[in-house]
Amino acid sequence: MRHGWIILLLGTALATGVPAQPATQTDARRSGFDFMGSAVQAMQRDDALNPAMLWVKQGETLWQAAAGASGKSCASCHGAAGSLRGVAARYPAFDTALQRPVNLAQRINLCRQNRQLAEPWRLESQDLLSLESFIALQSRGLPMAPPADARLQAFVERGRARYQQRLGQLNLSCAQCHDQRWGQRLGGTVIPQAHPTGYPLYRLEWQGLGSLQRRLRNCLSGVRAQPWPYGAQELVELELYLAAQARGMVLESPAVRP
Amino acid sequence: MNRNAATRRQLLAGSVGLGAWLLVRPVAAAPDELATVIQAWTGGAPVQNGRVKLDIAPLVDNGNTVPVGVSVESPMTLADHVTAIAIFNERNPQRDVARFALGPRAGRANVSTRIRLATTQKLAAVARMSDGSYWSHTVDVIVTLAACIEGEAS
Amino acid sequence: MAHTLIKVPASARRGEIIAISTIIGHPMETGFRPGADGRILPRNIIQRFTCHYNDELVFSAELFPAIAANPLIAFHTVATTSGTLRFSWEGDQGFRHTESVSIEVT
DSSP states (O other): OOOOOOOOOOSOOOTTSOOOOOOOSSOOOOOGGGGSOHHHHHHHHOTTTOTHHHHHHHHHHHHHSOBTTTTBOHHHHHOSGGGGTTTGGGOSEEETTTTEEEOHHHHHHHHHHHTSOOOOOOTTOHHHHHHHHHHHHTTTTSBOOOOOOGGGHHHHHHHHHHHTSOBTTTTBOHHHHHTTSTTSEETTEEOOOOOOOSOSEEETTTTEEEOHHHHHHHHHHHTTOOOOOTTOHHHHHHHHHHHHHTTTSBOOOSOEEO | OOHHHHHHHHHHHTOOSHHHHHOSSOOOOOHHHHHHHHHHHHTTOOEEEOSEEEEOOSBOSOTTSEEEEEEEOOOOOSSSOEEEEEEEESSSSSSEEEEEEOOGGGSSOEEEEEEOOOSSEEEEEEEEETTSOEEEEEEEEBOOOOSSOOSSOO | OOOEEEEOOSEEOTTOEEEEEEEEOOOOBOSOOBOTTSSBOOOBOEEEEEEEETTEEEEEEEEOTTBOSSOEEEEEEEOOSSEEEEEEEEETTTEEEEEEEEEEEO
């Protein structure tokens, strides 16, 4: 027996001023927000109800905190956090020194090491996630805009190939669920289109905040594949491909998802 | 036993998914336990259906964090008000979810929280009134395991 | 130190019923969950929440392991006089946290 339909909310304006991707005749892309129940949508809409804001609050504190041998905080160089408006929407981006794409968390760590002369934070640590969520919030409401950088093209293509490759003991590719079967159910859950419009986000399953890489590792566990470790090139390329696919969609960070 | 099977077992054993948060034994049907715990809370007083509304999604997005609201029809005056609201479950390891104490200072008998539900089950909200009467609302909630969860600690 | 998100209107009219929403960062470890080594992790939850309005108790809650992590507790109270709303959380392992918020009642 079907346990009800999920009604896709089209063109819903959110109280915090972040409109969901409106339905148009040419753009069939939907945010994961549209596939959630109304109670969880309400959690994301209201900053007082969104548990991710606990991490954002901590991120705001870290923004002001001096770090490393430099004795500088993020604010020392960047000033007010608003100066980073638009930044999160443009990641992953190409790093010239490393000659490869990096995501926002890696970029924060590069700043820590090279500018603040501090130890990089462990990937997926609470401090790094907090600062990442605070920076991502500065871009909330903006369209995702990964750079149309020719140097990224080869990496995007590798990400695309991986997205379409069958993986794991279940021998499933990302595309089989998220391109071909979105809107259908896996168990009791509706399968979303897998656009990373809200990261880092509060996942109800985790009862905590996590990055896109954590979510991708969960997907890999889901198909019974060995998950790539945090920071792996394979994961960054997937993030890059997903961001490219979501170009133009509204950034909702920090979002809430089941 | 080949290496693949051993790794699979480790993967499944290390799961920190929904079941692991709350389940240590197989769940058994326990509607009687729910009735028993409600009766213990009311001290044996009869409980009527009505005046209480338990607001929860019939099919939850994720059993680890389920938004829940309880509202009770009451003027919340000194003479006539809700003194307590309790929420009980049917199939978690423990029947209690939360107990709220209110009074005329509350203005409105309306509380919200987020709960964990181990599996599909009944959920009951019971209100104690200042005149000693008890009212309740029980709902059926469908809970499924989430897809694509941690296979190992991150 | 725990982080909280507290939503209280900064001002209200006398007699107005105001909505209050609180979230506190806390794992609410159930005491039923095995850790990576297979042994059950000890219970670590917030057990009690109180709201005092100018030192008078106006609302309280008793929480159990079935309450999700980072617990949200939302309720209402009547705005009587200007003053302080004091929120307190206590729980296992000596956990204690208090936050105070001012309210202006006209």
